[in-house]
Each structure stands twice: as structure tokens, then as C-alpha cells.
Amino acid sequence: MFDWPVVLAALPDFFRGLRVTLILLAIALATGFVLSIPLAMARVSQNKWLSMPVFLFTYVIRGTPLLVQMFMVYHGLAQFAWMRQSAVWFLFKDAWFCAWLVFSMSTTAYTTEIFAGALRQTPAGELEAAQSLGMTKLQIYARILWPGALRRALPQYSNEVVGLMHATAVASTVTLVEITRVARDVYYNHLSVTDSFGVAAIFYFVLTFTVVGIFKLLEMRYLKHLNRKVSGPVAAR
Amino acid sequence: MILHGYLPAILGGLKSTLSVAVLSLLVACVFGLLGAAAKLSESRLAHWAADIYTTLIRGVPELLLLLLLFYGGQITINNLADRQGWGYIDINPFIAGILVLGFIFGAYLTETFRAAILAIPRGQIEAGHAYGLRPLQVFSRIVLPQMIRHAIPGFANNWLIMVKATALVSIIGLDDMVHRASLAASATREPFTFYATIAVIYLAITTVSLVGLHCLQKRYSLGVRKVDF
Numbered sequence: 001m002f003d004w005p006v007v008l009a010a011l012p013d014f015f016r017g018l019r020v021t022l023i024l025l026a027i028a029l030a031t032g033f034v035l036s037i038p039l040a041m042a043r044v045s046q047n048k049w050l051s052m053p054v055f056l057f058t059y060v061i062r063g064t065p066l067l068v069q070m071f072m073v074y075h076g077l078a079q080f081a082w083m084r085q086s087a088v089w090f091l092f093k094d095a096w097f098c099a100w101l102v103f104s105m106s107t108t109a110y111t112t113e114i115f116a117g118a119l120r121q122t123p124a125g126e127l128e129a130a131q132s133l134g135m136t137k138l139q140i141y142a143r144i145l146w147p148g149a150l151r152r153a154l155p156q157y158s159n160e161v162v163g164l165m166h167a168t169a170v171a172s173t174v175t176l177v178e179i180t181r182v183a184r185d186v187y188y189n190h191l192s193v194t195d196s197f198g199v200a201a202i203f204y205f206v207l208t209f210t211v212v213g214i215f216k217l218l219e220m221r222y223l224k225h226l227n228r229k230v231s232g233p234v235a236a237r
Numbered sequence: 238m239i240l241h242g243y244l245p246a247i248l249g250g251l252k253s254t255l256s257v258a259v260l261s262l263l264v265a266c267v268f269g270l271l272g273a274a275a276k277l278s279e280s281r282l283a284h285w286a287a288d289i290y291t292t293l294i295r296g297v298p299e300l301l302l303l304l305l306l307f308y309g310g311q312i313t314i315n316n317l318a319d320r321q322g323w324g325y326i327d328i329n330p331f332i333a334g335i336l337v338l339g340f341i342f343g344a345y346l347t348e349t350f351r352a353a354i355l356a357i358p359r360g361q362i363e364a365g366h367a368y369g370l371r372p373l374q375v376f377s378r379i380v381l382p383q384m385i386r387h388a389i390p391g392f393a394n395n396w397l398i399m400v401k402a403t404a405l406v407s408i409i410g411l412d413d414m415v416h417r418a419s420l421a422a423s424a425t426r427e428p429f430t431f432y433a434t435i436a437v438i439y440l441a442i443t444t445v446s447l448v449g450l451h452c453l454q455k456r457y458s459l460g461v462r463k464v465d466f
Contacts, residue, residue, distance in 0.1 A: 063397075063443035064436040065404035068415060072436060075422065076429030166298035173408065180301050187304075193312055197305035201297045208296040 006195045010186045017182035018203055024168045024178060027100050029161060032107035039108065040115035041141065054112065061109035066102065066170050074098040074174045099171045107164045114160060118153035119145055151222045158215035162208055169204075179203050240434065243421040247431070250417030251438055253331070257403045257413060261338035262396060268343020273350035287347065294344035300405050306337040307409045334406040342399050349391030354380060356387040386457040393450040400442050414438065 042050040043058070061069070077083050077092050091097045122145055130140045172181035183200035190196065240247065275287035294302065311328050318326045357380060365375040407415040418435045422428035 060440060063440040065401040065415075065439055067404040067407075068432055068436050068439065071415075071419070072429060072432040075419075076432045079427050079429040169298035169300040172300070180298065180304075183301065184304065187308065193305060193309040197301060197308065200301055201305060204298055204301060205293070205296040 001194055002198070003190070003192055003195050006186070006190050006192065007199055010182070010195065010199070013177075013182045013186070014179065014199060014203060017177055017179040017200075018207075020171075020176060020178040021165070021168050021207075024099060024103060024171055024176070025161075025165050028103035028107050028164060028168075031100070031104035032111050032164075035104070035108045036111035036115050037146075039112040040119060043112055043116040044119045058109040058113050061105055062113070066106055066167055067173065069106065070098070070102045070170055070174055073102050095171075095174045095176050099168075099174060099176055103164065103168065103171075106167065107160065110160050110163070111157065114153050114156045115149060117156075118149035121152055122148055154215065154219050154223060158212065158219075161215070162211050165207060165211060166204070240421070240430065241425050241427075243417075243425070243431070246417050246421060247414060247434060247438075250412065250414035250435075253412060254400075254403050254414040255442075257331070257334055257338065257406060257411070258396075258400045260335045261342065261403070262399060264335060264339025265342035265346050265395070265399070268340055269346025269350045272343060272347030273354060276347065276351050277354060291344045291347050294341055299338075299341055299402050300408065302341050303334075303337055303405055303409060306340065307333055310337070330406070330409055330411045334409060334411045338399065338402060338406070342395055342402075345395050345398075346392070349388050349395065350384070352391070353384040353387035357383050382457075386454075386461070389450060389454045389457065393446070396446060396450075397443055400446070401439065404439075 039054050039057075043054040045051050073092070074095060083089060083092065126144055126148065127140065130144045135143065168178055169180040171178050172184060175181075177185075179200050183196045185196075186199075187193065187196035272287045272290060275283035276291075278284065297305075307330075310333060314326055314328065318324065361379055361383075362375055365379045370378065403413060404415045407413050407419070414435050418431040419428075422431045425431075
């Protein structure tokens with residue numbers, strides 16, 4: 001099935017690709033998590049001026065293909081002369097920066113909705129009890145709402161992490177040499193599907209089940225009281 | 238002139254994007270129903286086959302699967318044709334794209350359909366059998382009408398993901414909206430204008446789908462009491 005000399009020769013490239021995939025995943029995930037916390041709070045806010053812009057942001061990002069977003073940022077912005085002359089142009093010229101920006105925005109939109117959903121599921125009594133004890137709004141969020149919501153969000157967040165990891169394959173279209181790009185290069189050089197895409201599929205498969213495994217452990221630790229079934233990976237955007 | 242006269246070309250691309258999405262959804266429904274049937278069947282072999290299908294597909298990015306199945310299928314078919322002496326077969330990327338996307342999303346729909354079937358009280362199916370309905374009758378008269386209601390949320394989600402996934406078929410050489418936009422972008426040197434245009438069109442498809450699915454949900458939930466918290 002595999003042409004071993006070809007696979008072995010390509011393996012160092014595949015591992016370099018794995019490194020790029022993991023770095024993309026890590027920086028986008030970190031950015032998305034940090035941004036989603038305040039955005040989810042705005043999303044569930046009673047104040048329309050706070051919740052509407054966040055809804056619009058998640059709606060637009062979740063309603064358009066990631067590939068098109070990537071092309072808009074990486075290829076599209078060069079259209080504008082003011083952009084090319086601006087001080088930040090050196091950033092937008094860089095595929096790494098564009099990939100980070102697009103993946104971060106994408107995962108922020110999905111994660112915000114996941115976190116907002118988890119916040120809304122908070123039992124009303126918990127909130128009332130905290131208010132009756134005279135806690136401030138921030139105290140309520142820090143001590144009551146987030147500890148519960150982040151726990152409830154774990155299964156869906158695990159799907160989001162797998163989805164984002166799969167979405168990083170789109171970076172192969174903007175010159176970043178991650179796993180899928182390495183596979184395409186090996187394919188064009190050797191015209192063998194198994195040695196290129198097959199090997200890459202194994203890499204992604206192992207990655208997926210590592211992520212799922214890590215989240216199963218986290219759920220065992222943080223959702224012990226629920227002891228519910230763990231869901232599998234879900235589609236990317 | 239609007240979009241330098243490229244608007245008809247883009248709309249032509251929209252037609253192929255929509256046909257790919259709709260036709261792959263149909264293919265995915267077939268694979269999904271087969272998968273769900275296999276997962277719920279008594280046969281261990283069918284159960285394993287369906288498990289391997291859904292686990293493998295859901296563990297790998299769509300883009301990679303698309304490349305793997307597209308090039309892999311092409312080579313397999315041509316090897317086969319070579320052995321049979323049929324000569325070189327040029328595979329139509331349109332049909333290949335539909336089959337591959339359908340096969341991929343069939344795995345996701347398998348889970349949606351399986352859960353929807355499980356949500357139907359077992360007694361109803363047993364009652365159907367007790368009345369002497371044939372298995373196909375039980376499926377079409379008892380399971381299917383109720384299953385649709387349970388499957389709509391998951392189905393809607395998959396449809397939206399699928400419409401967006403059709404953007405990826407441009408990479409295997411299908412002449413869809415993204416492909417047309419990139420051609421127009423390089424011809425006019427206005428990439429942002431064209432990519433933004435198709436982004437808006439995708440957003441419109443999403444919006445229309447959400448409204449449509451909401452109506453469908455209402456239609457199939459007639460007579461179901463809502464729970465008020």
C-alpha cells in the first residue's frame with residue numbers, strides 16, 4: 001500500500017508540517033479563547049448595543065466559508081493602495097499573520113457562541129443566590145457563572161478545537177507549508193495518493209484522537225458530577 | 238459597470254455552487270440513511286463498517302479527504318479502466334466533487350439520523366410491526382415523518398457547513414463561485430471586491446436557509462407541545 005522509501009523520505013517534511021499545523025492551532029486557539037470570554041459576556045448582555053454587534057460578528061464569520069475569508073485577507077487587501085502604503089502592510093503581506101488573523105476570528109466567533117450558550121444554561125437560582133449575597137457583577141461572573149459555564153462548554157469546545165485543527169488545512173492555500181501542503185507537494189512529486197494524502201490523513205487522525213482524548217480526561221476531571229457521554233469530533237466550517 | 242461586467246459569470250458560478258451543494262446533500266442523505274441503518278442493525282459487520290466509516294471521515298479535514306478521494310478515485314478508476322482496456326477516462330470534477338462531498342457529509346448525517354431514529358419511542362415501531370406493516374412501511378409511515386422533526390437541527394447545521402464546504406471544490410478544479418471570483422480577481426486586479434461579493438452571496442444563502450429551515454421545523458413540529466421553562 002505504501003511505497004516506504006518515498007514515505008520515509010517525506011517523513012521529516014511531514015513532521016515540519018505537523019509543527020506548523022500545531023503552531024497555527026495553538027496561536028489561534030489561545031487568541032480565540034481570550035477574546036471569547038468578554039465577547040460571550042457581551043453576547044448574553046441585556047444591553048442591545050453590546051449584544052447586537054457581537055451577534056453580527058459571529059453571524060458574518062459563521063455564515064461565510066473560511067477559504068473565502070482567507071482569500072479576502074491574504075489576496076484581497078492588496079487591492080487598496082492605502083493598505084499597501086500603511087504602516088501595518090508588512091503584517092498583511094505575511095501569510096502567517098493572515099492565517100493567524102483569519103483562524104483567530106473564526107474560532108472566536110464559534111467559541112463565543114459556545115460560551116454564550118453555556119452561560120445561558122446557568123440555573124436561574126445560582127444567579128439569584130449570588131445576587132442576594134450582594135456580589136458585584138464581576139464577582140458573579142468570576143465565581144459563579146464562568147466556573148459553571150466553562151465546564152458545561154467542554155464537550156462542544158472539544159468539537160471546536162478539532163474543527164479548528166481541521167480548518168488549518170485551508171492554510172495550505174496561502175503558501176503555509178502545513179501537513180496538507182506537504183501532502184500536496186509529495187503528491188505532485190510522486191503521484192501516489194497513499195504516500196501523500198494517505199500519510200497526512202494518518203497524521204490528522206492521530207491528532208484528532210489526541211485532542212479528543214485530552215478533552216475526555218478534562219471532562220472526567222471537571223464534569224465528574226455529570227458523568228455523561230462524550231461526543232465525537234464534528235465537522236469543520 | 239457593476240463588477241466590471243463579471244456579475245453574470247459570478248452568478249453562473251453561484252449556480253454550480255448551489256447545484257453541488259444540493260446534489261451532494263442528496264448523496265449525503267443516502268449515505269447517512271445507509272450508515273444510520275447499519276449502525277442500528279443487528280448485523281455486527283454492518284455496525285463495524287459504519288463505525289469505521291464515521292470515525293475515519295470525522296477524524297480528517299474535509300479538504301484533505303476531498304484531495305484524497307478525488308485523486309485516489311481518479312487513479313483507481315483509471316487503473317481499472319486500463320486493465321479492462323477501456324483507455325483513459327476523464328473524470329468530470331463536477332460529479333466527482335458531488336460524490337466526494339456527499340460521501341464525507343454522509344458520515345456526519347449518519348450520526349444525525351441515528352440520533353433522530355433513536356428519539357422515536359420504540360413502542361411505536363413495535364406497534365407498526367404488530368399491525369402487520371412491512372419494514373419499509375414502518376419506515377415510511379412511522380419512522381420517517383417523525384425522524385425529520387428530530388433531525389432538522391442537525392440537518393440544518395450540516396447543510397450550512399456543506400454550503401461553505403463547497404468553496405473547497407474550487408481547489409480540485411471545479412468551476413464554482415470561488416473559482417470564478419478568483420479568475421475575475423486576477424483579471425481585474427480587484428481581489429477584495431470579488432471575494433467580498435461572494436462572501437455576501439454565501440451569507441445570503443445562509444440567511445435564506447436559516448429562514449427556510451425555521452419554517453420546516455414549524456411544519457414538522459405541528460401537534461408537538463412546547464415545553465416552557
